[in-house]
Amino acid sequence: MLHQLLERVNKTMGFETARAHCDIPCKIYDPITAQLATLSVLRFLDLINELEQKESLSLADQALFIRLVNDKEKHAAKVKDEVRIIWGDFIKQPQIEAQPDIHALVHNIMMAASAGKQNVSREKGESLLSLVNQFAKHFWTFKGVDTYQAVCPYPPSEKLVYPLLKQD
């Protein structure tokens, strides 16, 4: 009865709402998704630039060009999403204190990914990869995991930062 009365008062006065729900952070974070999306951007840039070598584009080439541009942009947006999730959900005060430049790095990734969407220059993709690799290195440092660099065993065959995970 008291609850019903408060419901009515709430409808007219509007009490402030507090959250006490059980937020369930899955704690599954890995920069590899952002790194793979960046490699995809680079791969699409390479394929777009291959098309440029042709003297003229057939209808099929034009259709392929449209698909490549669309997917390049989608993957550049995915890079931004994946990095933002780690930055927003995983990185907290202790990580910020350990790497005070993390905000600037994330902001640079946002700008580089936008530049990757706007341009077809490979350099833009390479800059993005370099930044995302730095982000991955920071992430694994936060987790206390050493990293190493290796060339990914598939196109675009670029260097990627990998975690050095050991099995006991």
Added chain:
Amino acid sequence: MAPSLLSDDYIIVLRFPWSRFYQGQVVLVEHTQYQLIVKRIADVRGQEVLLMGDHPCSLSSDDMGWVDEKQIVGKLFCRIEAKH
């Protein structure tokens, strides 16, 4: 905060200038990251409190960090349970 508090419950909180906060009390907090939340005090360190949820799936104390007592809006005085 289940099972202590459930969705749609109404709560009344109180804070007086002389209010002191102790481990185990349920408090309404203006958290810098999670905004207005209700949690239980897990620990007290000087003018700071560490929060915890009652439910095993709650945000962890590490997630919420130490909170200044000034951010506590009030202690839980009364819960008006919603009919579930």
